[in-house]
Amino acid sequence: MDWNTIDQQVSTMIQNNQPPDVLNLNAFASYAKDGLLYPAADVLSPKTKDDFLESFARGGEYKGTLYGFPILSSARAFFYNTELLDRAGLPGPPRTWDGFVTAARKVTALGGGVIGYALPLGPEEAQAEWSIWMWNNGGDWKRGEAWAINSDKNVQALGFLADLANKHRVTQVNPGKTNRTDGAFQLFKDGKVGMVIGFSPLAKQLDAEGKVKYGVGPMPTKAGAPVTLGVEDYLMAFKKKGNQEAVKKFLDLYYQPQNITRWITAEGFLPVTRSGLKQMSGDPKLKPYLDLLPNARLAPTTDPAWDRVKLDVQQSIGLAVQPGGNPKQVLDRLQQNATAAAR
Amino acid sequence: MFPAVVLVSASLSRYSITGLYQGAVGVDNYSRLLEQEALGTVAANTLVWVGLVVGVTLVLSLALAQLLNVDFPGRRLVRWALIVPWAASLIMTAKLFVWIYDYYFGLLNRALVALRVVAAPVDWLGDDATVMGAMIAVGVFVSLPFTTYVLLAGLQGIPGEVYEAARVDGAAAWRTYRSVTLPLLRPALLVAAVLNLIYVFNSFPIVWTLNDRNPGFGHDTLITYMYKIAFKSALRDVGLAAALGVVNVLLTLAAVLVYLRAVRWREAEA
Numbered sequence: 001m002d003w004n005t006i007d008q009q010v011s012t013m014i015q016n017n018q019p020p021d022v023l024n025l026n027a028f029a030s031y032a033k034d035g036l037l038y039p040a041a042d043v044l045s046p047k048t049k050d051d052f053l054e055s056f057a058r059g060g061e062y063k064g065t066l067y068g069f070p071i072l073s074s075a076r077a078f079f080y081n082t083e084l085l086d087r088a089g090l091p092g093p094p095r096t097w098d099g100f101v102t103a104a105r106k107v108t109a110l111g112g113g114v115i116g117y118a119l120p121l122g123p124e125e126a127q128a129e130w131s132i133w134m135w136n137n138g139g140d141w142k143r144g145e146a147w148a149i150n151s152d153k154n155v156q157a158l159g160f161l162a163d164l165a166n167k168h169r170v171t172q173v174n175p176g177k178t179n180r181t182d183g184a185f186q187l188f189k190d191g192k193v194g195m196v197i198g199f200s201p202l203a204k205q206l207d208a209e210g211k212v213k214y215g216v217g218p219m220p221t222k223a224g225a226p227v228t229l230g231v232e233d234y235l236m237a238f239k240k241k242g243n244q245e246a247v248k249k250f251l252d253l254y255y256q257p258q259n260i261t262r263w264i265t266a267e268g269f270l271p272v273t274r275s276g277l278k279q280m281s282g283d284p285k286l287k288p289y290l291d292l293l294p295n296a297r298l299a300p301t302t303d304p305a306w307d308r309v310k311l312d313v314q315q316s317i318g319l320a321v322q323p324g325g326n327p328k329q330v331l332d333r334l335q336q337n338a339t340a341a342a343r
Numbered sequence: 344m345f346p347a348v349v350l351v352s353a354s355l356s357r358y359s360i361t362g363l364y365q366g367a368v369g370v371d372n373y374s375r376l377l378e379q380e381a382l383g384t385v386a387a388n389t390l391v392w393v394g395l396v397v398g399v400t401l402v403l404s405l406a407l408a409q410l411l412n413v414d415f416p417g418r419r420l421v422r423w424a425l426i427v428p429w430a431a432s433l434i435m436t437a438k439l440f441v442w443i444y445d446y447y448f449g450l451l452n453r454a455l456v457a458l459r460v461v462a463a464p465v466d467w468l469g470d471d472a473t474v475m476g477a478m479i480a481v482g483v484f485v486s487l488p489f490t491t492y493v494l495l496a497g498l499q500g501i502p503g504e505v506y507e508a509a510r511v512d513g514a515a516a517w518r519t520y521r522s523v524t525l526p527l528l529r530p531a532l533l534v535a536a537v538l539n540l541i542y543v544f545n546s547f548p549i550v551w552t553l554n555d556r557n558p559g560f561g562h563d564t565l566i567t568y569m570y571k572i573a574f575k576s577a578l579r580d581v582g583l584a585a586a587l588g589v590v591n592v593l594l595t596l597a598a599v600l601v602y603l604r605a606v607r608w609r610e611a612e613a
């Protein structure tokens with residue numbers, strides 16, 4: 001199935017009462033909430049279950065039970081164009097937010113259409129970009145069990161991003177209306193951009209094209225230690241009459257270390273199992289990402305409301321960084337909708 | 344008929360975010376649809392989109408058909424060339440235009456800046472003032488081939504004698520066009536207008552592709568809004584989207600009926 005239409009196809013299958021046996025998706029909690037899934041105890045052998053890395057296993061729990069089995073992960077990282085940073089007279093990538101603003105201004109000042117920082121807050125993946133900036137200001141999606149999208153720290157962080165666009169003018173044009181893949185990444189690959197948040201597939205493309213010299217490192221932060229976003233994909237098994245044994249056999253086979261690791265490396269992703277981590281830690285290409293993995297945080301995917309909040313963020317957060325946008329108002333609205341969705 | 348039945352029954356049901364059926368809710372989805380904040384903007388966008396794409400297409404196609412009806416060297420080549428945008432898939436055409444319109448890499452800005460039409464590049468697909476115009480231009484571009492061919496067929500069905508008669512009566516070119524060509528072209532125009540009305544209203548790929556960078560619903564038509572309600576917004580509500588689907592079908596029918604009635608009414612008067 002095509003990743004762009006998978007939500008639609010799965011929804012249609014469930015409407016027609018013909019769910020898939022096994023599904024690989026980036027969300028699971030709503031399916032668990034609707035009682036459609038087998039819990040881990042029914043379809044996973046204890047050996048497989050115990051091999052999952054702790055944080056990823058927790059990321060697949062709904063109300064304390066594992067329903068979303070981690071299948072692969074990726075971590076975002078801070079990419080910088082070493083040539084542009086050199087030309088701007090910077091000793092290295094910035095580590096703090098103040099240093100980041102200075103660096104972005106100096107790179108932009110090189111002129112000739114050079115952009116300090118490519119900020120993609122268009123609908124494609126705005127929640128990822130936003131999570132990372134929010135966390136590095138010490139903010140978060142939730143406080144305890146309750147949503148805290150419009151906390152002071154978050155309003156401040158979104159105001160910072162709006163300032164990058166409208167006050168410091170160090171981003172590309174209309175960052176609230178720029179997508180990641182055909183926008184920010186494209187500009188970085190063209191050598192027009194000083195800094196961008198990327199992930200390992202971007203590195204793969206940059207290496208293949210060989211046009212841009214770049215470095216990968218931790219995020220500039222205001223929160224003490226740099227935080228990045230980890231993204232986890234899930235396998236889930238749908239309850240259907242008579243499929244439990246077959247599903248169990250399939251999952252055990254799938255999670256055998258040599259099988260799952262082969263698939264993850266082929267796609268340029270990161271492991272979710274202890275055995276996989278041990279196997280892959282020798283790969284120098286993956287080292288920067290594996291180093292970040294311990295500090296990676298996950299979006300609140302265990303909360304079924306997140307499946308709506310994510311879409312809401314994608315459709316609205318970009319408006320806050322447009323000229324005349326109001327970060328507080330946008331976050332208040334998101335908070336209000338998230339609280340309603342949680343009920 | 345079966346899809347229509349499914350659509351109507353879905354519009355009277357509630358589904359969870361996963362698509363799980365949760366029971367019948369009567370006309371609840373329809374009243375919730377009316378409460379959607381974006382509905383007014385989206386309806387106005389749809390009116391502008393359909394009105395301008397169909398209107399501009401018809402005017403340009405009349406001129407193009409007239410041109411292609413005249414014998415000139417290379418006419419066969421031009422006639423073939425006109426089919427290309429029609430034969431290409433809409434998604435591909437739309438993606439191509441995304442790059443033509445691009446702020447940093449686009450050909451359009453490069454050309455306009457070089458010709459000094461604009462002083463600085465324009466973010467055609469990101470600037471709220473230009474998105475709709477940019478989409479309409481593409482909508483017209485892909486509608487021209489079909490419309491031109493319908494009108495060309497109509498022109499070729501007009502017998503030569505009536506033009507001879509007009510010439511004998513001493514009518515000038517413009518007068519002949521208005522009093523002879525246009526009235527005799529009416530059936531073809533009618534077909535072109537009605538079919539375009541339906542196609543353009545239901546058109547999804549152009550608006551979806553050219554508008555995919557813009558958050559919110561500020562530049563959506565009823566068709567792309569329906570898709571966003573079902574799968575791409577916080578609503579994620581198949582029942583609500585189905586209700587809008589039913590409304591969309593009824594609106595298309597109503598528009599066609601109103602148009603046909605208006606045309607026939609003028610005909611009776613003439």
